[in-house]
Amino acid sequence: MRVGSANSRVIRHSGGRGLRFAGFAGSGFHIVLRGTCWLITEHQQPVELHPGDVVLAPSGAEHGLSNRPCALRELSVLMPVQPSPEPADFEFLCGAYRLTHGNAPQYLRSLPGLLTVSLDYERHPQLNALIELLEADVSSAVPGAGATVPALLDLILVHVLRRWHELNATEHAAPADTAIAAAVQQIHAAPQHQWTVARLSEAAGLPRTSFTRRFTEALGQPPMRYVTGLRLNRGAQLLRESDAPLATIAREVGYATEFAFAGAFRREYGISPGRFRRSGAAPVRIGGMSEDRAHTAE
Structure with a gap:
């Protein structure tokens, strides 16, 4: 939030x-x-x-x-x-x-x-x-x-x-799924890690198909969508709360380059990282489409 x-x-x-x-x-x-x-x-x-x-x-x-x-x-x-x-x-x-x-x-x-x-x-x-x-x-x-x-x-x-x-x-409480909790704990501990469904299912000790189904049931979204959302949310926080260069923030949240991070950020929030940082405004989600997609990474 x-x-x-x-x-x-x-x-x-x-x-x-x-x-x-x-x-x-x-x-x-x-x-x-x-x-x-x-x-x-x-x-x-x-x-x-x-x-x-x-x-x-x-x-x-x-x-x-x-x-x-x-x-x-x-x-x-x-x-x-x-x-x-x-x-x-x-x-x-x-x-x-x-x-x-x-x-x-x-x-x-x-x-x-x-x-x-x-x-x-x-x-x-x-x-x-x-x-x-x-x-x-x-x-x-x-x-x-x-x-x-x-x-x-x-x-x-x-x-x-x-x-x-x-x-x-x-x-209202849902039964705890300790296997999924273990995977989520690892994602939060190191969101920058190059996670895949195979690696996460291994961390949970489950077959890939069973892991994906149980993860989606528990968290309302597939595993890699969750990873992406967490990375970009942390990136947004760093943009707001620090003056670190965009390339540094990109690496800290798991993107190889600032351009890859900027593209993912625009797809998620509908605004480039540079504009988000300068305006101090909340990200704007527009159904996965970016209102500034014609712009280059800032």
Whole structure:
């Protein structure tokens, strides 16, 4: 998610029916800070929320928050405004990673469109500390927020997902496939290695056909597609977070030349590595087609 743009803000709402959040490519959450409100969706019954409750949109599903039960169509789309100092019906902290025309990772897209989690802050005091830090950083213009906000979003998302899996283990957990886990562990340890299906199936101790089938079932994509996605995601992170030359980044993520890396990057994200680095924008996926495919590697 780090290749997307990280945003966070505190929203205070009073009067009217509530607020609607349009669907978007990425992942986000709301944490109710004060007051009570209702989660409104298109097809499910409203869910009452209390301070400390979390709404997680793993792949950016449309939804709303209201001070009373209603239909989603009755809510107005949120417009960006400065929070008022006046008392509010309810107040919540938002955080999101936005991927321009992209998709959230397969794992997040495999989850339900909207999750609600009631957190035990006495049992997990570290999560309360993370929320307080994020609220403080987004409530005032403090130096370094550009670095701290993405890190805090990462940690809060992980803690919320852990808690949700604890509460829904019987219903949603898939059986662990230790053979596939071993192969994935090796891919992550050395994505630059010249992996093939044969080498990965050997690492998993499985025949190639059985390995490919089980890998695809477990991760939602074939092995080499997973390897390519991981390499390019790491490449995107290095483009954003370092000033290393393109040739160096290409070698670090498993491409022999910067031109091979640039071509794969454009096919995956629809933008050249050079333009991505200069703009600071999230990659743009366009169905595997590149909007700048006529350009040479930058």
